[in-house]
Amino acid sequence: MSTVDQVHADTLTEAQVQRELDNDRARVEHAAAGRRRRTAVQNLVIRLVSLAIFLLLWQITGASVDPVLFTTPSKVAAAAVNMVLSGELWYALWPSLLVLLMGLSLAIVFGTVLGLSLARFHILDVGLTVYITFLYSIPSVALVPLIVLWAGYETTAKVIILFLFAFFPMVINTYQGVKAVDPKLLEVGLAFRCSERQVWGNIVLPAALPFIVTGIRLAVGRGMIGMVLADLYTAISGIGYLIVRTASTFQVDKMFVPIVTLGLLGVTLTAVLRFVEQRVAPWTAAGRED
Numbered sequence: 001m002s003t004v005d006q007v008h009a010d011t012l013t014e015a016q017v018q019r020e021l022d023n024d025r026a027r028v029e030h031a032a033a034g035r036r037r038r039t040a041v042q043n044l045v046i047r048l049v050s051l052a053i054f055l056l057l058w059q060i061t062g063a064s065v066d067p068v069l070f071t072t073p074s075k076v077a078a079a080a081v082n083m084v085l086s087g088e089l090w091y092a093l094w095p096s097l098l099v100l101l102m103g104l105s106l107a108i109v110f111g112t113v114l115g116l117s118l119a120r121f122h123i124l125d126v127g128l129t130v131y132i133t134f135l136y137s138i139p140s141v142a143l144v145p146l147i148v149l150w151a152g153y154e155t156t157a158k159v160i161i162l163f164l165f166a167f168f169p170m171v172i173n174t175y176q177g178v179k180a181v182d183p184k185l186l187e188v189g190l191a192f193r194c195s196e197r198q199v200w201g202n203i204v205l206p207a208a209l210p211f212i213v214t215g216i217r218l219a220v221g222r223g224m225i226g227m228v229l230a231d232l233y234t235a236i237s238g239i240g241y242l243i244v245r246t247a248s249t250f251q252v253d254k255m256f257v258p259i260v261t262l263g264l265l266g267v268t269l270t271a272v273l274r275f276v277e278q279r280v281a282p283w284t285a286a287g288r289e290d
Contacts, residue, residue, distance in 0.1 A: 071252045076260060079253040089257060092242035096227050099155060099238070103162030104223050108216060111170025115215075118171070119178035136168045140226065144233050158230035158238070165226030169218035177211025178204055213277045220269050224262060 055073050062072035083089040118125045118132075144161055151157035181204050189199045231240020239258045246255040 068250055071256055075253045076256045080257045083254060083257055092239050093261065096231060096238040099158040099162055100223060100227050103159045104166055104219060107163050107166035107170055107219055111167050112174050112212060115171045115174025116178060119175050132171060140165050141229060144229060148233055153234040157234060161230040162223050162226040166219035166223035169222060170215045173211045173215030177208030181207045213273065217270060217273055221266065224266055
């Protein structure tokens with residue numbers, strides 16, 4: 001065999017090996033995609049069966065209790081349809097959603113910035129951590145009457161209350177996320193003479209991102225508590241006011257509609273956060289099945 005033929009044969013062998021590797025990679029990816037689909041279908045079936053069992057037990061229990069004290073999911077669904085068609089539910093929900101959006105946005109921005117600043121600057125860490133711990137140790141509900149006294153009964157007071165509930169999880173989780181960065185990664189960055197901006201952009205923030213996302217999840221849950229609590233204390237508008245009004249008039253069917261709506265809102269926001277997390281930080285969800 002001539003040298004040219006030998007080179008041609010070697011080239012063909014390398015091409016065949018590469019094709020085999022590509023085929024193996026495609027088979028592995030196809031099998032992994034199939035497992036993910038089966039897991040997703042299995043999880044969906046489990047959740048639907050669980051929901052059906054829960055609704056059935058609720059229906060049976062609610063039918064045997066005095067309707068003044070409790071209700072059934074069928075009656076709640078009928079009341080929900082009437083409240084949606086009449087606009088009553090949306091009229092009460094819209095002010096609360098606006099407060100939730102403003103309060104959460106402020107809490108996420110300021111909480112993340114402050115958490116990063118505390119972790120970066122030692123003087124701020126020493127000087128401000130004690131005050132954050134002090135305020136976080138006080139039950140937020142104890143400050144609500146004071147906030148209402150200062151800010152009144154309008155939207156401003158509700159935003160402050162919601163901000164107060166959601167702010168501290170963001171600060172604490174962001175701070176802990178930065179402090180939990182592996183020192184060996186920082187040493188590698190310094191060994192390669194990375195600037196501080198490069199270290200933060202390529203090492204610190206990606207490593208702290210799971211903590212920040214967890215802080216946002218906690219902030220959403222606590223923020224919804226603050227949203228309803230603000231409505232209960234101001235008792236002027238919002239979904240909390242709707243709960244109080246329907247409960248005081250013994251309209252149990254209608255009272256459960258905003259309660260269920262809040263639960264669905266929490267589930268939806270959590271799902272959205274998980275979707276965003278998978279897009280901006282896919283490594284945080286590696287190995288975790290939803």
